[in-house]
Amino acid sequence: MKPDDDLIYLDNNSSTRIDPGVLEEMMPFLTERYGNPSSSHRFGAQVKDAIKLAHERVAALLGCQPNEIVFTSGGTESDNTALHSALQMTPGRRHIVTTSVEHNAVLNFCQTAAKRGCEVTIVEVDGDGHLDVAEVERAIRPDTAVVSVMWANNETGVIFPLEEIAAICREKGVVFHTDAVQAVGKMPIDLSRQSFQFLSLSGHKLHASKGVGALFVSRNSKFHPMVIGGPQEDGRRAGTDNVASIVGLGKAAELAASTIEEENTRVRALRDRFEETIREQLDDVAINGDPGARLPNTSNLAFLGVDAQAILIKLDQEGVCCSLGSSCTTGAVEPSHVLRAMHLTNEHARSSLRFSFGRYNTEAELDRVLEIIPRIVRKLRQLAPV
Ligand SMILES: Cc1ncc(COP(=O)(O)O)c(C=O)c1O
Known part of the structure; x- marks a missing residue:
């Protein structure tokens, strides 16, 4: 419609709105190219190639390597996976630092984690929506498993000083995740210059379809999948790939790079x-x-x-x-x-x-x-x- x-x-x-160029690239995978990318025949291999291209395109937008991209069902799953993985990676650490203005995909995950024995420190913002970096630093403890701070706020658009926060986390040896769902496609991002372990993005915020997203997982980081099953996404996210949407997200990333x-x-x-x-x-x-x-x-x-x-x-x-x-x-x-x-x-x-x-x-x-x-x-x- x-x-x-x-x-x-x-x-x-x-x-x-889905970009017409995105829809055009998606259509064959909703019609004649219905093979399973995990299949051994050539019909499936063509689909696998399209998913490979999508990894390359999203990686190019973010300035990272194609194998650092894991496709998911959206921003919510990416956020949940990053936090889940960070907690699994460091079993002795049960403390999360986040902010009061995160999306519920992060805040409600933290609330549930708290019910399961984690401790959560929520750093407040000021009247302009700003975060005090020193307060984030003070919140980090020896048992902090992960610091999760969004790049840009979905309601006000306020951008946080992530480079500084990520640098502090690196210095303290704490995993850093950012929910960049609102930032990707709206501001230039170059992960090759950053020290993030995880970054979440969502397709439908950048003219791709709903129900698809990606998680950047640094190649220097350990990872524990949340969705477990088959070997898709190099064993990092099981389940037959949402091919058309992944292809669309790849195209949307390519277009975003040229429209930023x-x-x-x-x-x-x-x-x-x-x-x-x-x-x-x-x-x-x-x-x-x-x-x-x-x-x-x-x-x-x-x-x-x-x-x-x-x-x-x-x-x-x-x-x-x-x-x-x-x-x-x-x-x-x-x-x-x-x-x-x-x-x-x-x-x-x-x-x-x-x-x-x-x-x-x-x-x-x-x-x-x-x-x-x-x-x-x-x-x-x-x-x-x-
Ligand atoms: C900042 C932020 N994080 C996460 C999400 C959730 O993304 P998705 O709708 O792809 O699950 C949204 C969506 O509104 C968002 O704005």
Whole structure:
């Protein structure tokens, strides 16, 4: 199904449209190329070659080796696998360090690990969504198995100083994992210059399909698989490969490598014009998260005094898609855990919406949104003045 022509999709941190080039490469593997890549015949070997190419393409985007990429079912599985593996690698160490603004794929894993006897230290962020590197360092103990810090936040776009954190972990001999689900494809990444053990990414955030992702596993790191069975992915992730999606992720990685610069110029310009105009047209609009250290596509705005859910419903009626905090909590009445972790008041958090721009957004769409949002917010403010 094609999205409505009238739809303005500003929810690219939730999921992205599959790139036509990605779909084109996937299609043969959903139709005539249905062989099992593990089979010994040539029909299967062709499929195996396509998976090999996908490893090479994802590795090229990340600046690592093809055999350091393990395909998974998505960001959640990659995060879980990294943490699981780190705990298995160091059986004497039962302590995890993470942050209060991680995705639930990390936070809920940690909660479950805590129920099973691990200890978890959650490092807080400040009002701008920043992490104090010294606090991360202080949290590391002799029994710390892994430090897991996201590269960029899915709700605010705030980018963390990962190089510094990874360097501290290396110095202290602690495994470092980053959830880079929102960073990959939006900012340049060169793992050959980093000392990470694990990095997670997800296909549907970079114009590939849902239900596919990858975990970078450093060749210098030990690894314990979470999904156990057949020999796929060099024995690191069992189960017959999700071939079409893996092929699509490879293509998406190749395309991302060539569009990152665009993300940093055209998409950033759209986002910046959006914020500037909204704040010119409306009083009492605050940017959540440090405006200077954010992903180029993300805008999390508080329309103070207005219930964000009411704005979201009105925007939805006009064909504009955005998000109340993280999409995984959409529908929940509770304000997002990320905005709460930034010590914003409940009222401030409840007035906040996330707009995330992407490859397919246009200036014409922006013009329409910049007419719609101020009109809706003014009307809601008139109806329920503070
Ligand atoms: C930062 C972050 N980590 C992990 C995930 C989970 O990825 P997936 O949907 O591929 O399981 C998401 C998805 O929203 C995310 O934004």
